[in-house]
Amino acid sequence: MPTYKEYVDFCRQICNTGVLLYTVEKACKNIGDLNKPFIIIKHDVESKPEKALKISKIEHSFGIKATYYVHSFFLRNPKNVAILKEIISLGHEVGYHYDVLDSNNGDKNNAIKEFRESLSFFAKNGFTIKTICPHGNPLKERVGYSSNKDFFLDNEIRKLFNDIVDVYITFPDMLDKDYLYVTDAKYAYFYRDAKTTKTDATEKLLPLDGKDDIIKMIQDGQSMIISTHSHRYFCCGYITLIRISLYKTAKFVAKALYKTRWGKYIINKFYFIAKKI
Numbered sequence: 001m002p003t004y005k006e007y008v009d010f011c012r013q014i015c016n017t018g019v020l021l022y023t024v025e026k027a028c029k030n031i032g033d034l035n036k037p038f039i040i041i042k043h044d045v046e047s048k049p050e051k052a053l054k055i056s057k058i059e060h061s062f063g064i065k066a067t068y069y070v071h072s073f074f075l076r077n078p079k080n081v082a083i084l085k086e087i088i089s090l091g092h093e094v095g096y097h098y099d100v101l102d103s104n105n106g107d108k109n110n111a112i113k114e115f116r117e118s119l120s121f122f123a124k125n126g127f128t129i130k131t132i133c134p135h136g137n138p139l140k141e142r143v144g145y146s147s148n149k150d151f152f153l154d155n156e157i158r159k160l161f162n163d164i165v166d167v168y169i170t171f172p173d174m175l176d177k178d179y180l181y182v183t184d185a186k187y188a189y190f191y192r193d194a195k196t197t198k199t200d201a202t203e204k205l206l207p208l209d210g211k212d213d214i215i216k217m218i219q220d221g222q223s224m225i226i227s228t229h230s231h232r233y234f235c236c237g238y239i240t241l242i243r244i245s246l247y248k249t250a251k252f253v254a255k256a257l258y259k260t261r262w263g264k265y266i267i268n269k270f271y272f273i274a275k276k277i
Contacts, residue, residue, distance in 0.1 A: 002184065002187070002228075002232050002233045002234070003233065003234055003235065004054060004055075004058065004233055004234070004235055005235075006211070007055065007058055007233060008058055010211050010214075010215075011058055011059055011061075011062045011064055012062060013211075013215045014039065014041075014062075014064070014215070014218065015062050015063065015064065017215070017218045017219055019037050019038065019039050019218055020033065020034075020036060020037065020038040020039070021038070021039050021040075021041070021064055021065065022034075022038060022039070022040050022065075023040070023065050023066060023067045023092065023093040024040055024042060024067045024093060024095065024131040024165065024167050024171065025067070025093045025095075025130045025131050025165075026065070026093075027040055027171070028130075028131070028165050028171065028174065031174055031175065034175060034177055034223070035176075035177060037218070037221045037222065037223050038179075038223045039218060039223065039224060039225075039226060040067070040167075040224075040225045040226070041059070041064065041066040041067070041225075041226045041228075042066060042067040042068075042069060042133065042167065042225060042226070042227050042228075043055060043066060043067070043068050043069065043227070043228050043229065043230045044069050044097055044133065044135070044227065044228070044229050044230075045068055045069060045070045045071075045074070045097065045229075045230050045231065046071075046097075046135075046229060046231050047231045048230075048231040049070065049074060049080045049083045049084065050083060051230050051231050051233055052068055052070075052083070052087060052230040052231075053083050053086060053087055054230075054233070055228075055230045055233060056068065056086075056087045056090050056092050057090065059090075059092070060090040060091065060092075065090075065091045065092055065093070066092050066093070067092065067093040067094075067095055067131065067167075068084070068087055068092055068093065068094050068095070068230070069094075069095045069096065069097035069132070069133040069167075070084065070094060070095075070096070070097055071097050071098075071099075071135070072096065072098075072118035072121050072122060075121055075122065075125045075127075081125050081126075084127065085126065088127075093130070093131065094127055094129075095129060095130070095131040095132055095133060095167075096118060096119070096122060096129045096131075096132045096133070097132075097133050097134075097135050098115060098118065098132055098133070098134060098135065098148060098151070099134065099135040099137055099148045100112075100114045100115045100118075100148065100151055101142075101145055101147075101148045101150060101151050102135075102137045102140045102142070102148055105143075106142060106143060106144045106145045108151075108154070108157075111151055112157065112160065115151070115161070119161075129164065130163075130164065130165065131164065131165045131166070131167055131171075132152070132164055132165070132166050132167070133166070133167045133168065134147065134148035134149045134151070134152070134166070134168060134169075135148055136148070149168060149169060152166040152169040152170065153169055158170065167225065168181075168194075172194055177223060178193065178194075178223075179194045179222075179223035179224050179225065180192065180193065180194055180217070180222060180223070180224040180225070181193070181194040181224065181225050181227065182208070182214055182224050182225065182226045182227065183205065183226075183227040183228075184227070184228045184229060184232070185205065187232065188207065188208075189207070189208040189209075189210060189211065189213070189214065190205030190206060190207055190208060191205065191206055191208055191224070192204065192205050192206060194224070194225060214226065
């Protein structure tokens with residue numbers, strides 16, 4: 001159950017394993033060291049950056065440095081800019097959580113333009129983006145492309161931004177070593193071979209019983225990227241249970257509406273709302 005108290009215990013257990021811990025950027029700079037078991041902790045910050053700050057402080061207390069992927073529109077709020085700079089001051093990395101194909105309905109040229117503008121917007125606010133991560137947008141109807149991952153799977157686009165590493169697209173190609181991708185999708189933990197994250201859909205993820213399973217795999221020498229959603233953490237377990245119930249209800253309603261013509265139109269038009277759930 002994603003509570004701050006549980007995450008404190010999780011960080012303690014990870015540190016007790018003695019495993020090598022990296023941000024994505026640091027891992028890219030130390031590829032030669034990744035022949036040993038390693039862990040990368042990343043967070044997709046879909047909403048509420050202040051919760052990401054709480055998580056970052058917990059990690060900092062254990063000497064853990066993680067990567068926080070944020071949407072560029074967060075920077076429109078000066079308060080969020082200050083929060084992200086505080087996260088960086090604790091030794092963490094801030095990267096770009098992009099969904100430029102979805103926001104441009106698959107139009108490649110417009111997606112490139114938005115991607116460039118977003119990088120410039122980050123730079124204008126004092127952030128140099130070295131690594132990126134695609135956003136899923138489960139409610140988006142796509143024509144001519146399968147996901148936002150297709151953006152950086154395009155060799156032309158990769159050449160345009162060859163100084164940037166996509167954690168799911170280009171990072172796996174930098175390693176000979178096998179490792180797992182672990183995620184807290186759907187408020188539960190799942191895993192799969194990280195080399196398959198380029199094309200695999202969420203439903204192909206294999207379930208885990210919880211964080212104890214993750215710790216056991218780390219103790220057994222398994223390298224992995226652990227991906228969480230910081231906005232889904234709460235102080236109390238009962239609040240988390242309420243949020244999980246709301247998530248399941250919203251998912252059920254969305255699936256039912258998606259079967260109707262107008263429901264599908266409305267959901268597709270306002271797909272971005274799912275980022276906050």
